[in-house]
Amino acid sequence: MLPSEVYFRKYPDYYYTKTFTSPDGATIEFVMVDTMIICGTVEKEGEQPNHLMIRKAEEEEWAWIEEKLANSTADYLVVGGHYPVYSAGFHGPTERLVERMKPLLYQYNVSAYFSGHDHTLQHLHEVTEDGEMDYMVTGSATNSLNIRWHKDDVPPGSLKFWNADTVDGGFAAVSVNKELLTFTFISGEGLELYQTTVKPRSL
Template identity: 40%
Template sequence: MRSEGGESGSTGAHMMALALLAILSAAVSVTHCYPATFQDLGESGRNRTSIRFLAVGDWGGLPYPPYVTAVQKTTAHEMSKVAEQMGVDFVLALGDNFYYKGVDSVDSPRFQETFESVYTAKSLRVPWYVLAGNHDHAGNVKAQIEYSQRSDRWRFPSYYYELNFHIPNTGKTLTIIMLDTVMLCGNSDDFVDEKPRGPLSAVDANRQLVWLQERLARSQADFLLVAGHYPVWSVSEHGPTECLLQRLHPLLLKHNVTAYLCGHDHNLQYLEESGVGYVVSGAGNFLDPDVRHWNHVPEGSLKFFTGQASTLGGFVHAEVTESKLVLTFFQAKGTSLYRTVLSQRKFR
């Protein structure tokens, strides 16, 4: 009897192990499939054929009263006007959300002082999709992620993530991949113009890179955007980011990405190289006319630059239609300065 019991016990254990294995392998295949969930544009998407959003970086106020700069306030005001006039479904917040050392906890008053009480217009009460910059990493990025649970518009689900949208009434799709370039390349100290010195954790950096490669390789989106804080190309103070030129740039070209959006340099720039658009939108809080890396970008790639204090700040409005991406660069003084059009991806 005992030996039979032993046999059935071992069979039971064996079956249990197999069942567990099946569950685990299913879980693994699900994690590697990354099923695309699409964001809901709500009622506003019913009667039109485009998606519209704003991109603003380096907008993070000040850590002492009045917690905002004149540039941030003026830019916020102009963003609200453009959002009202041209329509906006969401905002991409491209990092350096809180100067100078991020936030320390989810209860930080900075969320109120620098975000909620500045971007108050009804037209800006849309989802804000957030990524972290180097100043955010000087504080507690997890607290910014947690704040997603406290705010009805702050969307920061994890350090890096993917957004998918149906362009209403067209059958076309838009994908935006939000990166953590500080995790990928390391932090930098703006005050000594330090370049990123390599990631804090090589394991975390490589995990993000593998995830990115998989997302890009399987993307069938008609428009594919990648966003991060550090620039790939920039003519300004920080210049091109060597780490991104090595690790990200080849992927953008290989997978025919439509555009890369970033901040970090405190101005507006548009560069185009090998069919990829490079948008620098870092004029949300400070302005910097510096062009020391003018000759460090591909010849002929720079199409537009402004960082003059007289503009009072700036941001980018994007509209994705059935066949094209229209980018318009605005100064906070109330005029558009530059407009460009990128066409949808071609699959080889």
């Protein structure tokens, strides 16, 4: 029998939003997406997802994503999904997300995109004519895979942090206030590995 202090949580839906408010009144909205519906599944390790889902379901989710991004008034707006937009690791960038998600991130002034899939800790910072974007890969909760097969497939100079050496994995912590979003990578041993900040959105 499990201890009474252990709680089980379930995802409220395939895709959903959560908004939190900091003590000083800053708001952060997470738009959590189901990347398997919009990209498909990976049949062989290292390959791109194949689009095996129902096209109607895919387009319904894309419409939902755009509506949520367009209507957000949060100080910080984060999109999160399993597959990364960009990754220098084993799986690399997700072509469909580069094609369809990336333009939405810029169009609606998203603060950052969080993902997993590759078993590493990565921060990529992209600078384009449309602005700047931060991509955080946090996929080494239980193990790490130190393979940079796709280091040349991400925007030049964008990979700001890489870690796949943590014995007990790693995770990320996010805090916000009216001044900054602070993103920290922490090892499974509790050591701070890397920290970066993102400014509030200008609406």
